[in-house]
Amino acid sequence: MASLADATPPIALGSLDGRYRGAVVPLVDHLSEPALNRMRIHVEIEWLIHLIEHEVVPGVRRLTDAEQEQLRAVVPAFHAAAIEELAQTERVTQHDVKAVEYFLKKRLTEIAPDESDRGLAELIHFCCTSEDINNLSYALMVQGAVEQVWLPRAREVVAMVEEMARDLRAVPLLAHTHGQPATPTTIGKEFAVLAWRLGRQLRRIEAAEYLGKLNGATGTFGAHLAAVPEADWPAISRSFVEGLGLQWNPLTTQIESHDWQAELYADLARFNRVLHNLCTDVWTYISLGYFAQVRGQGTVGSSTMPHKVNPIRFENAEANLEVSNALFDVLGSTLVTSRLQRDLTDSSMQRNIGTAFGHSLLALDNVARGLAGLDAVPEAMAADLDANWEVLGEPIQSAMRALGAQGVPGMEEPYERLKELTRGRRIGQADLVEFVRGLGLPSAVEERLAAMTPATYVGLAPDLVDFLGED
Numbered sequence: 001m002a003s004l005a006d007a008t009p010p011i012a013l014g015s016l017d018g019r020y021r022g023a024v025v026p027l028v029d030h031l032s033e034p035a036l037n038r039m040r041i042h043v044e045i046e047w048l049i050h051l052i053e054h055e056v057v058p059g060v061r062r063l064t065d066a067e068q069e070q071l072r073a074v075v076p077a078f079h080a081a082a083i084e085e086l087a088q089t090e091r092v093t094q095h096d097v098k099a100v101e102y103f104l105k106k107r108l109t110e111i112a113p114d115e116s117d118r119g120l121a122e123l124i125h126f127c128c129t130s131e132d133i134n135n136l137s138y139a140l141m142v143q144g145a146v147e148q149v150w151l152p153r154a155r156e157v158v159a160m161v162e163e164m165a166r167d168l169r170a171v172p173l174l175a176h177t178h179g180q181p182a183t184p185t186t187i188g189k190e191f192a193v194l195a196w197r198l199g200r201q202l203r204r205i206e207a208a209e210y211l212g213k214l215n216g217a218t219g220t221f222g223a224h225l226a227a228v229p230e231a232d233w234p235a236i237s238r239s240f241v242e243g244l245g246l247q248w249n250p251l252t253t254q255i256e257s258h259d260w261q262a263e264l265y266a267d268l269a270r271f272n273r274v275l276h277n278l279c280t281d282v283w284t285y286i287s288l289g290y291f292a293q294v295r296g297q298g299t300v301g302s303s304t305m306p307h308k309v310n311p312i313r314f315e316n317a318e319a320n321l322e323v324s325n326a327l328f329d330v331l332g333s334t335l336v337t338s339r340l341q342r343d344l345t346d347s348s349m350q351r352n353i354g355t356a357f358g359h360s361l362l363a364l365d366n367v368a369r370g371l372a373g374l375d376a377v378p379e380a381m382a383a384d385l386d387a388n389w390e391v392l393g394e395p396i397q398s399a400m401r402a403l404g405a406q407g408v409p410g411m412e413e414p415y416e417r418l419k420e421l422t423r424g425r426r427i428g429q430a431d432l433v434e435f436v437r438g439l440g441l442p443s444a445v446e447e448r449l450a451a452m453t454p455a456t457y458v459g460l461a462p463d464l465v466d467f468l469g470e471d
Contacts, residue, residue, distance in 0.1 A: 031354030313370030327356035
């Protein structure tokens with residue numbers, strides 16, 4: 001039997017690079033191994049230019065504008081041939097960041113070939129430990145993945161939920177608490193609850209801080225001070241990190257502490273969990289017949305039962321959200337700890353960031369496709385409401401309580417009287433109206449309660465949808 005491992009092109013081991021690649025491919029530009037190396041190249045080039053432009057090392061000639069442009073052009077040109085060249089260099093160095101340094105020294109020699117410029121190459125990776133480059137690269141990669149890929153898709157999904165909330169704001173729904181028929185609401189209000197929860201988590205993610213450091217092997221600027229003692233190294237580091245669009249962390253060991261990552265991943269996991277709740281609720285509404293899966297459903301629902309259209313988008317999303325959260329949780333719990341001044345657990349752990357984002361992005365794609373294929377079935381919701389007149393026991397006993405508090409006679413033990421009427425058995429409209437007419441209520445209250453139906457007993461549910469516009 002031929003080995004699948006020998007197939008060309010190579011077969012992906014994981015689903016994100018195989019079956020589901022189309023949904024997650026935008027993350028490749030941000031969170032793949034080549035993306036990491038490309039960002040390392042970017043950081044190294046910007047550090048070189050920063051040192052030269054700020055005349056940190058005395059006597060070094062400045063790069064011309066054309067030379068700076070040529071150097072910066074190495075980053076967007078980092079593609080297949082350059083990726084392979086860097087990989088070959090790393091096979092020799094057995095060190096990824098050192099390979100980047102040698103890769104750039106070669107490029108700088110091509111840009112500035114004069115013998116007198118040979119010293120310029122020594123400012124590549126000047127006074128840097130690998131983690132100076134890596135922490136900045138990861139911060140920029142994650143920032144790009146969140147802001148350019150994940151957030152736009154998440155906003156689209158939340159907007160879909162908000163639109164459903166507004167469109168269905170007045171459609172009555174029999175609520176279920178503990179799985180039992182409960183006070184009616186509207187399906188729009190229930191979607192508004194989910195949209196508001198998701199939106200709140202989005203705002204937390206949008207406000208995320210992305211920290212970076214550049215301060216040497218143990219965070220002391222030791223090599224920097226030894227090489228150029230007269231330079232204000234904290235100020236140079238700060239201006240460089242902030243110039244990259246990150247927040248400067250002044251106090252670290254060899255590694256940036258990754259606390260910001262743990263905070264971000266906790267917020268992303270919480271968003272995922274709310275989205276998971278949406279999936280389970282929508283799945284249940286579909287099972288109750290409140291939604292029909294009709295639009296865009298050209299799929300086979302069951303291999304043996306032709307009538308079935310399974311809610312696979314929401315089930316797929318559930319599974320991927322659970323995988324994503326498992327990874328975000330372990331990333332957050334692991335990255336905040338490093339033995340003494342450095343260990344390498346974070347190096348291996350951070351290589352899973354793309355997978356965590358990928359499963360979340362895949363879930364968002366499935367939720368969007370699932371929601372787009374739904375049509376509400378108000379008739380099914382109305383039928384369940386009409387079969388559960390006993391839920392009106394709540395407003396009747398509440399009105400009796402209010403009247404009793406005002407001194408109206410005959411309103412004693414309203415809860416107990418409604419419990420006797422409704423608990424453990426179904427009642428219809430005629431039973432309830434007869435009960436109301438026999439309570440001796442003031443005429444206005446009697447008429448209001450007698451006219452009430454489960455479908456009209458939705459309180460302020462339609463109006464509450466308007467709170468979606470508020471933070």
